[in-house]
Amino acid sequence: MSETPIDDFTAIVPAGGVGSRLWPLSRPDRPKFLLDLLGTGSTLIQETLSRLAPLTPDVVVVTGAKHASAVLAQAPELPDTNLLAEPSPRDSMAAIALAAAVVEHRHGPRLVGSFAADHVIGDPVSFREAVRTAVGPARDGYVVTIGIEPTEPSTAFGYIEQGVEHSPGVMRVRAFTEKPDAATARRMLADGGYVWNAGMFVVRTDVLLGHLATLLPALEAGVREIAAAWDTGGRGEVMDRVWPTLQKIAIDHAIAEPVAAQGGVAVVPSAFDWHDVGDFATLAELTSADADGVVRIDSTADIRAIQSDGVVAIGATRTIAVVGLDDVVVVETPEAILVVSKAHAQAVKDAGTPASGSVL
Structure with missing residues (x-):
């Protein structure tokens, strides 16, 4: 596939979480995405931004206010207008929805992809091919996730059950499953048709925010209000007033699971080398x-x-x-x-x- 940038595509990078299973390396004041865990000379967020660069020149990072200066120091190519600082953690849905709302307020409806700042991917070319495969169904109105073909019956990840084929390289999603126990994970691998949930999503902003307006209307209205004020002098007042009221919920529970039940989620099964680096055994x-x-x-x-x-x-x-x-x-x-x-x-x-x- 071509390595030319995707038209009208913005990458969203949620850079949050403490990485508590990597304590004392990772701490609230030194989260894992700011660390060079593998000794490569680049931190996890730097590797993420480098991996995304061939897909789009437009990247928005969402991180905690206390980490904003460190992110900008590690990513001097990132415009400060594309760094969205959260005053407090509200989980992945609020972070991704805010970024999508800001992008849509600036540019109109646009294709976005959300990719965590702290993952390790050994084959960035195959990763980008998976993202490009996700673009077609995403433009057609699907919420598209990228699933990782399991290599073992891991209990550390959620699983995605695949349904019928949507198009070449893309499957419809039947359901999402929380982290299973060992017996359930072994059964899933034996049955086949399951991939790990890597928490990557490609979707149009109007589709994402439209689902949110139906499922969690207060959250959608809140991020819309903040986005409308983001590039104005009123940002601080609106953010301080609205952000603490937003529901704390992961995008999996807020959007992926209920929309999958309605038939609106597709998955790109992928076999590229992917690691969450969630603990020292994985590291x-x-x-x-x-x-x-x-x-x-x-x-x-x-x-x-x-x-x-x-x-x-x-x-x-x-x-x-x-x-x-x-x-x-x-x-x-x-x-x-x-x-x-x-x-x-x-x-x-x-x-x-x-x-x-x-x-x-």
């Missing part, structure tokens, strides 16, 4: 081990693995010795030290919550 899988079997990420210290396999050291500046423990991740930051088994990587989010009387 370790994306990094090669050294000759001694230890995975080192941004670690300058002496790491000694004695009768221990699968050791991962992140950010280490002091000698670390791991004795008799397999599949252990050790993370050092100026604020804290974490030791966790890969099997319990999903539980790290609880470690970042201060216990009563403690300070982290």
